[in-house]
Amino acid sequence: MTKKFFITTPIYYVNDVPHIGHTCTTIAADILARYHKLLGEDVFFLTGTDEHGNKVAQEAAAAGLTPKEFCDKVSRSFKEIWPKLNIQYDYFIRTTDPRHEKIASAVVQKLYDKGYIYKGMYEGFYCLGCEKFLNEKDLMDGKCPLHPNKEPQHQKEENYFFKLSSFKDVLIKAISDPNDPNHYEILPESKKKEVLSKLKEGVDDISISREKVSWGIPCPWDKKHTIYVWVEALLNYYTATQFVPGKKDFWPADLHTMAKDILWFHTVIWEALLIAADLPVPKQIFIHSFYLIDGQKMSKSLGNVISPQQLLEKFGADATRYLIASSFPFDKDSNVGLQKFTEKYNADLANGLGNLVARVTKLCENNNLQFSPIDLSIFRSIETNKILQAVDSFLREYKLSEALTVIWMAIKGLDSYIDKERPWELTSSEAKKRLDIIIRGSESIRSLLEIAYALAPFMPETAKKIEKQFSGPKIISSTSLFPRI
Numbered sequence: 001m002t003k004k005f006f007i008t009t010p011i012y013y014v015n016d017v018p019h020i021g022h023t024c025t026t027i028a029a030d031i032l033a034r035y036h037k038l039l040g041e042d043v044f045f046l047t048g049t050d051e052h053g054n055k056v057a058q059e060a061a062a063a064g065l066t067p068k069e070f071c072d073k074v075s076r077s078f079k080e081i082w083p084k085l086n087i088q089y090d091y092f093i094r095t096t097d098p099r100h101e102k103i104a105s106a107v108v109q110k111l112y113d114k115g116y117i118y119k120g121m122y123e124g125f126y127c128l129g130c131e132k133f134l135n136e137k138d139l140m141d142g143k144c145p146l147h148p149n150k151e152p153q154h155q156k157e158e159n160y161f162f163k164l165s166s167f168k169d170v171l172i173k174a175i176s177d178p179n180d181p182n183h184y185e186i187l188p189e190s191k192k193k194e195v196l197s198k199l200k201e202g203v204d205d206i207s208i209s210r211e212k213v214s215w216g217i218p219c220p221w222d223k224k225h226t227i228y229v230w231v232e233a234l235l236n237y238y239t240a241t242q243f244v245p246g247k248k249d250f251w252p253a254d255l256h257t258m259a260k261d262i263l264w265f266h267t268v269i270w271e272a273l274l275i276a277a278d279l280p281v282p283k284q285i286f287i288h289s290f291y292l293i294d295g296q297k298m299s300k301s302l303g304n305v306i307s308p309q310q311l312l313e314k315f316g317a318d319a320t321r322y323l324i325a326s327s328f329p330f331d332k333d334s335n336v337g338l339q340k341f342t343e344k345y346n347a348d349l350a351n352g353l354g355n356l357v358a359r360v361t362k363l364c365e366n367n368n369l370q371f372s373p374i375d376l377s378i379f380r381s382i383e384t385n386k387i388l389q390a391v392d393s394f395l396r397e398y399k400l401s402e403a404l405t406v407i408w409m410a411i412k413g414l415d416s417y418i419d420k421e422r423p424w425e426l427t428s429s430e431a432k433k434r435l436d437i438i439i440r441g442s443e444s445i446r447s448l449l450e451i452a453y454a455l456a457p458f459m460p461e462t463a464k465k466i467e468k469q470f471s472g473p474k475i476i477s478s479t480s481l482f483p484r485i
């Protein structure tokens, strides 16, 4: 039976248009999804948008639109940008989809029926920016650490609460003990430690309904309340498998990917909700860090937000994927910027890969070399493609930039080999034979085909071009893959 692999990105909140942070997670997930497809697995790659909550209702009103019209518009901007970056998701979920609403509502009703939900009074702070309740200890100088320019709202209202506190020990065991039936892995290790130590400090029950927020899914047992947007949004990962045709067996997810700001929701609250509802928990949760833009935190107020459109226009789809993955903020924040990206583009793509491909093409053309067709299966198999084997060990740990470093070592290696052999100096007939070996026999072309296939999850369009260019009996001349900018 084919191995299944279900991978998700977070569903992005529609109060924001796509930026480099969303782009980072979605490109990373696409690379991993493509890699698992390449290994022959049956992959389900899910992304989408999170569309309920007060902030959405407010922004819609400010834009003179109904909440639904507003969501349609912003959701489209996410849905349409991803394919332009060669991101091939299998399904795009929207939490305003009635099928999601129905299943999410049934799961929450189950929690209520099982006695995990009770009515209480909530009093405390709420950050509209995060759509999140904040404890006194979460505040920094009285503000939300992620939204220091926004005044947190003080709220007092009747809410329904979920008994999160009763899951403290269950979760600690599930995270720590690989033999626990609810075991899930939190990666990288530093994030696992962070979650465990916070859990050990103790957790409070959490409010899971809102009385005054109408743009949401009504609590099925008390229609005066709507389900707290975060609880309902998390459920998307499960609901999609239940209503997208043919995906029922994909639950539990193999891998949730996300940035560190939503760690707690995904590694504590989500699993507690699932365990309470007798549903299996996801297998792995991988959390990456943030991009800093020229050394600073990215923020609207600083005006340093980079959009995927900007990257696409300047670099093109595959180069953007390369720049994102090679600067991937695995465990620590990664410092990027348009200037830095341009330098990296010129060094690694225009002068590196692009130049190498042009060089080999030119050598073949100048000497009018004809090839016998090459059997591509050698390069397309992890058993025989050495570069792919090295890439594999890094991709299994989600170390995207290290995986690319391996490929770039091969690119540099081939470049040095050609430099050393100096085939352009060979002219006599004896020399021609030697040239034939160097180019076709073929260190160069074989290496390039090996490189292309290992590169395929990262830069699918480029990989295809290189393969096409060098696998036939005649080398196809092409325009420069990555013109200098």
Ligand SMILES: [Zn+2]
Residues within 6 Å of the ligand: 127, 128, 129, 130, 131, 144, 145, 146, 147
């Ligand atoms: Zn906030």
